[in-house]
Amino acid sequence: xxxxxxxxxxxxxxxxxxxxxxxxxxxxxxxxxxxxxxxxxxxxxxxxxxxxxxxxxxxxxxxxxxxxxxxxxxxxxxxxxxxxxxxxxxxxxxxxxxxxxxxxxxxxxxxxxxxxxxxxxxxxxxxxxxxxxxxxxxxxxxxxxxxxxxxxxxxxxxxxxxxxxxxxxxxxxxxxxxxxxxxxxxxxxxxxxxxxxxxxxxxxxxxxxxxxxxxxxxxxxxxxxxxxxxxxxxxxxxxxx
Amino acid sequence: xxxxxxxxxxxxxxxxxxxxxxxxxxxxxxxxxxxxxxxxxxxxxxxxxxxxxxxxxxxxxxxxxxxxxxxxxxxxxxxxxxxxxxxxxxxxxxxxxxxxxxxxxxxxxxxxxxxxxxx
Numbered sequence: 001x002x003x004x005x006x007x008x009x010x011x012x013x014x015x016x017x018x019x020x021x022x023x024x025x026x027x028x029x030x031x032x033x034x035x036x037x038x039x040x041x042x043x044x045x046x047x048x049x050x051x052x053x054x055x056x057x058x059x060x061x062x063x064x065x066x067x068x069x070x071x072x073x074x075x076x077x078x079x080x081x082x083x084x085x086x087x088x089x090x091x092x093x094x095x096x097x098x099x100x101x102x103x104x105x106x107x108x109x110x111x112x113x114x115x116x117x118x119x120x121x122x123x124x125x126x127x128x129x130x131x132x133x134x135x136x137x138x139x140x141x142x143x144x145x146x147x148x149x150x151x152x153x154x155x156x157x158x159x160x161x162x163x164x165x166x167x168x169x170x171x172x173x174x175x176x177x178x179x180x181x182x183x184x185x186x187x188x189x190x191x192x193x194x195x196x197x198x199x200x201x202x203x204x205x206x207x208x209x210x211x212x213x214x215x216x217x218x219x220x221x222x223x224x225x226x227x228x229x230x231x232x233x234x235x236x237x238x239x240x241x
Numbered sequence: 242x243x244x245x246x247x248x249x250x251x252x253x254x255x256x257x258x259x260x261x262x263x264x265x266x267x268x269x270x271x272x273x274x275x276x277x278x279x280x281x282x283x284x285x286x287x288x289x290x291x292x293x294x295x296x297x298x299x300x301x302x303x304x305x306x307x308x309x310x311x312x313x314x315x316x317x318x319x320x321x322x323x324x325x326x327x328x329x330x331x332x333x334x335x336x337x338x339x340x341x342x343x344x345x346x347x348x349x350x351x352x353x354x355x356x357x358x359x360x
Contacts, residue, residue: 061341097341104343106282109289151286151344185287 004231006032007045009075009091011066016052016088016208023211024049028224037069047084047227048075050091052144052206062105062147063093072098084128084227085200089145092192092202101195101202102160103152109185113146117217118183120168120191120205121175127167127194129201131226138175139168139219141205143183148204150186150193160193168192168203246272248355266320274319274327278349280340281312315339318354327351 006024010017017034025032035042042048056065066072072094079085079100087095095101108114117140122133133139152160160166168191172181177189184204192203207220249267252260266273282288288310295309321327331349340347 060339064338064341096343102343104341106286106344107289109287111289111293153285153343185289 001232001235003029003031004228005044005046006030006049007035007042007047008032008049008051009037009071010034010051011037011053011055011069013055013057014051014053014090016090016206019206020049020051020088020208023208023220024224027211027213028221028228030224030228035071037066037071040070040074042071042074042078046231047086048078049208050075050085050087050094051208052089052091055090055094058090058147061093061097062090063095063097066090066094067098076100079195079200082197082199084230086129086223086227087200087202088206088208089143089148089204092204093147095200095202100200101193102156103150103193105147105204106149106151107147108145108149108183113144114148114183115142115144116183117141118143118191118205119171119173119175119181121171121177123166123169124164124194126164127198127201127226128230129194129223129226130167131229132222133226136175138171138173139207139222140173140210140217141207141220142209142217143205145184145204148184148186150184150190150204152187157187160190161188163196165194165196165198166190166192167194167201168205246353246355270322271320272323272327273354274321274324274351275354276317276319276327276331276349276351278315278317278331278335278339278347279312280315280335280345280347281310283344283346284310286344324351324353 008017008020021032024030059065093105096104119138122130122137125133125135169177170182170189170191171177182189207223210217210220248264250262290311291309298306319327335347
């Protein structure tokens, strides 16, 4: 099987770019390369990762300025063509500001920066990013954000729920989506969502920080493994035909 | 009659000739406006910051205060041919970048300014 080529965007202020690179290259033995935000083309990549951090110092609104970086035009093109894009934390904020995902991420209800492990429930095991998971499987993933409260208007929320586009929900270790399990006040305990095509995922938790066994938690691997497997399936089908 | 800024002086003979002393902007037929834009969270959206500040105000004894909402204040100067054009541009810029229509509302005021030095 070919190695999947991950392109990891780097903005001024990105700080999870190396974590993402390490997770997919060292831990999962795939190809990874950094793509500076000033570049105009993604080049030959299979997956785009928009990593966490504080792009442009979170000026104006988180992700608001990053979306004007030259590389984002090609990211929009790549996503519209069905290419898989995963936005983690600040990457999720950038995706909403760029209009690739609906809704917005606001200041945590507690007004505090929350840095801890949370539990999220896999809502869409059929999705490209969670195909190796079972329905309702609970993953333990770290979060680290001050502005992660997912908000959308009633119509958008209904559509997300109705079309099965809520990818992850904050839950208790037992899998209950109750207010106590919600670390930031997100509507419907939403931790991650998909676009209409199912090829763009935005999530506040950091799967890339839960990949290396040395760190004691490998739940995050499942997100990347699902993606890698989707390419293997595609390749197998391609070879048959 | 042409709209001139306060800095420019018309000669005694006419309302605009080569003797009239015009600033660079008025020569180009441009006017300068200062826009003050206020961006606030939509009323339907919880503003925990506003709530915390309201709580602080109550702690200080200002119990008659309620409905505290925290927003952003943005100022900018704009060089245009007319007030209408300035309004159009500020509105568009506010919708496209200065606010996020998903969660925020904006309002703005426009006032003429004399020159960039006064902006």
